[in-house]
Amino acid sequence: MEACKIKNRTFLQIQNQVAKQENIFSSYLRKPNLYDEVYSSGEASNPIYKKLLDLYGQYTVADFVNLNNKAKSSFFNQGITFQVYGEKDTKEKIFPFDLFPRIIDHDDWQIIESGSIQRAKALNLFLWDVYHDKKIIKDKVVPLDLISTSANYLDQMIGVDPPNKIYNHISGTDIIRHSDGNFYVLEDNIRCPSGVSYVVCNRTALKRALFGVFNHYQAHTVTNYAENLLETLESVKPQGVDSPTCVVITPGMYNSAYYEHSYLAKAMGIELVEGRDLFVENDFVYMKTINGPLKVDVIYRRIDDLFIDPLEFKPDSSLGVPGLFAAYRKGNVCLANAPGTGVADDKAIYTYMPHIIKYYLNEEPILSNVHTYHCSRPDELKYVLENVDKLVIKPVDEAGGYGISIGNKLTKAEIEKVQKQVKESPRKYIAQPILSLSVHPTYIDDKNSFEQRHIDLRTFTLLGKNKEFVLKGGLTRVALQEGNLVVNSSQGGGSKDTWVLKK
């Protein structure tokens, strides 16, 4: 009964709005203290969004509901879904996608692109150093205990030379825009960063639904990621190989990112393998094909470090390939990303990034870091414990938005709980001031209207032999709950197509 009433009311609202010829932005509310990407310059919209607003303004709410449903079924039919395990049966759901794109102008993009490359290069040099001479520690730029206590530092990688000295072939950098209008890096992801397939899907879905809008903008393509990724992988082939055989390795079709793994393999035209499809003989890696064994030279691995080789790491892992690490150590196969990169995208290392960039590249960081308090330092720990309500507290080694406490959202009891946790294991936590992520008009399903929602941006950077590439676009993630700052898809986040404009 209640549901029925609500439904009727919404319907009436739509009817009224249509009758008044109101468009989908008529009821868009702007909160003055938030940085709105579309209205950042004051009352009027940003010039780059003007045309888009005009075009979208031509749609009635009913039109837009229709378009939105079409876009959803496009995702659903293409099987770009994830499983939700319910009590009775599993359901397939699509990742929420927003039809209103985010636009990044040429000048802003220059900063993001050069900043992403700078970080990726610095991280790569840092990784080489911490697994070889450890100069940065000897020079006391980064404290030793940060490395020695890191759960992600792999002793097995000490002294191992990855082909062409590259560790983080693929980096995902999470960037936000603060209310001061500047970009800040929230974190680096250089283990198995995911999400790039959604960049391509979002573009496809938007083109299917609203192809007309592309006539008015000159946006860079995003479909060239796969060819650049393949070039990157081929460029780091082991010595003595002319034309390398590259593969993508996946944990299997029940993995939540399986769609992405299969998309990348398909787009690159290479095999998607599982651990059981590979074997190692005399320290060379082969895949089992219908014509017999075929040597594999480069593996884009989407399996975590500890699962790649049961002989070297977790002995009970069935996802990996016995003997793979030995083949890697001998330089007979290249793994992308290299094992052990997790030590550098640790949230505690993050805080040293400005120093790391300076140390290796002798450059000023192009993208700012968010100021970070280390709970491992007594004076900073004291500040954190006293100011939990003003801070975001994050565990240093969790990914996917898990374990994050946002101070101003906590009750008194919850604050006490956080204080206790941090006191117990200070090394596990860092704290940052609560940043106000910029907001963007986002279509909200239940309300049939646009509202402000917080967004971030994940860029994808490739490093190969004599090759640097940043995908011109990246994944704009949206926190769909009003006021929420956590954008990860595992926490109910959605995403937007992201246009980088040509000059």
Added chain:
Amino acid sequence: MLARVANNLFWMGRYIERSEHIARYMNVNYFSSLDAPNDLSQSRQFVLESMLYMIGDPKGQEDLKLSEKEVLNNLGLNTKSSYSIINNVKAARENANSARDLISTELYESINKFYHFVLNYDVDHFVNKGLYDFTVNITESTAILRGKIRSTLLHDQVYAIIMLGINIERSTQIIRIINAKYHDALNAKGSYGDQIANSFEWTTMLKCSEAYDMNRRFYKKTPTRTTTLEFLVLNGDCPRSVMNSLNQVFSHMQVLDRTKHPLKNSTSFLVGKLRAELSYMLVEEIEDNVKEFIERILNRLYEISQQMEREFFNY
């Protein structure tokens, strides 16, 4: 191509083809029985038994009183029944998922839509009113899938493996249909001359394999046992015949095995041998002992499938 993935694609082809034959068998038998020429062939029990016989469920021969809704559901949408269409479609999509990087976006999207159509089909509607709608949708969707397979995949090893699955399954299903309808014809006899040879069931058999019009055009007569068997087994021009399926298996095998003179007992060898035998077989050799022929040929097809497994999918 990976051996594991090849195996999955082979079975994707088989499951797609299988669901089509089950759906058409249900449709044709159910609806043609409504105005069949005699009481027995018009009876619901007779049709339901025939469906179970074709699928290989022993309940069809146990003289039980069968419930129409239960039988239809078991063949159509019951996920607990191993041979149901829904389980075949699920398996086809699961296999497609595991080879998603190899098949085209277009083919995957069609399989996915097909899967969701079956998954969301209302069971009550199906067993009460939806039999025609459901089965026609299945046969049309599989036709679309075959079109996508043919026109959106590179005609390389991947294509050859899928087509091998489809054609081995097709020949198997045609033999099963012959088996079931022959069984029916023995029971529901025609009204003139040789009552078995002139049974109405031969017409139904041709319709079960979409070959009735072709048969009429070829023989210009009401189908009989002789013309039906000859057409469905030996006529290489009939696209659903065992002969045609084997010809296709033979040519797709050559993509996988390029040796000119196949090794003794390799898949290529077994396929070629069976194909050569059928090429020079006369319908009289089948007609006199249909049961024995069916058993022999099913064993040979099984043998081919087993050898493929050993030769290509053993990973």
